[in-house]
Amino acid sequence: MNKEAFFTNGVATVKLTDWLNWASDTECAAPWRIVLPMIQRGTIWKPHQVIDLWDTLLRGMPLGSMLASMARTGEVYRDLKTGELLDPAEEMLSLLDGQQRTLSMLLAWPNFGSNIMQRIWIDLAVEDDYDHLFRFHFSTESHPFGFEPGGTSGNAVAKLSVSDRKAAYAAYADVYQATQGKPLTLAERRKKLWCADSVRPWRGLFPMDLQDVIRAFQQSADDQQAFDEQIKKRLGQWRDQLENRAPTLRSTDGIEVASRQKSSASPRETA
Numbered sequence: 001m002n003k004e005a006f007f008t009n010g011v012a013t014v015k016l017t018d019w020l021n022w023a024s025d026t027e028c029a030a031p032w033r034i035v036l037p038m039i040q041r042g043t044i045w046k047p048h049q050v051i052d053l054w055d056t057l058l059r060g061m062p063l064g065s066m067l068a069s070m071a072r073t074g075e076v077y078r079d080l081k082t083g084e085l086l087d088p089a090e091e092m093l094s095l096l097d098g099q100q101r102t103l104s105m106l107l108a109w110p111n112f113g114s115n116i117m118q119r120i121w122i123d124l125a126v127e128d129d130y131d132h133l134f135r136f137h138f139s140t141e142s143h144p145f146g147f148e149p150g151g152t153s154g155n156a157v158a159k160l161s162v163s164d165r166k167a168a169y170a171a172y173a174d175v176y177q178a179t180q181g182k183p184l185t186l187a188e189r190r191k192k193l194w195c196a197d198s199v200r201p202w203r204g205l206f207p208m209d210l211q212d213v214i215r216a217f218q219q220s221a222d223d224q225q226a227f228d229e230q231i232k233k234r235l236g237q238w239r240d241q242l243e244n245r246a247p248t249l250r251s252t253d254g255i256e257v258a259s260r261q262k263s264s265a266s267p268r269e270t271a
Helices: 016-024 047-058 099-106 162-171 186-195 210-220 224-250 255-262
Strands: 033-037 067-070 077-079 092-097 118-123 135-140 207-209
Touching: 016 033, 016 099, 047 099, 047 118, 047 135, 092 099, 118 210, 207 210, 207 224, 210 224
Parallel strands: 033 092
Antiparallel strands: 033 077, 067 092, 118 135, 118 207
């Protein structure tokens, strides 16, 4: 996009994929580097707000406008990805309004999502009981097994019950084995669980990281059959992981969840 034309009449229309590519660019190939002015707060959106935003996006509904300006000399800015303080530069675009929406979208964007300690999942095996297009799940590094499934739009999601959390930690104890006989702290255990590919939302049936879904869509290049095959392959890997862990799950209070996951019908068709 021509930089001079970007601010013509004070308004520009940008494809959502272009905006996210600019914000997530790590090779400095984008025409703009999206930065934050010091007046912007950190990430403050709650899980249900992120879920509601992605439900809006997947329905193809309007996202709303954002407000940005060119970085000004003499100001200090923060990097969108790292929070690093930056001096202004010509290629910088200061995001004045839209930070929470942008970060909520980036957590599922393949080039950026790993930088955010949050994940959003869609469950391909069950219909949502409320008003969302998919059954969504949300997890964070502090809550690696996720929360209770989301309810109706606008309503906060609850933490997992104490019994569910105990069962989940017991079922995945092998993931955070003690180092040299020294027990790990709770933060260290959470970190190991967060980084483990086998860990999924405890209340999910066939939850799939939305970042994986978007990556599969990008790689399929609008080929529906290729997209379906990639999704089925990823779900097959998750089924295999679950079956390998079944003996451990049976020895915990998670037996009911494990049984539901194993006996689940094949995932519903992806659109």
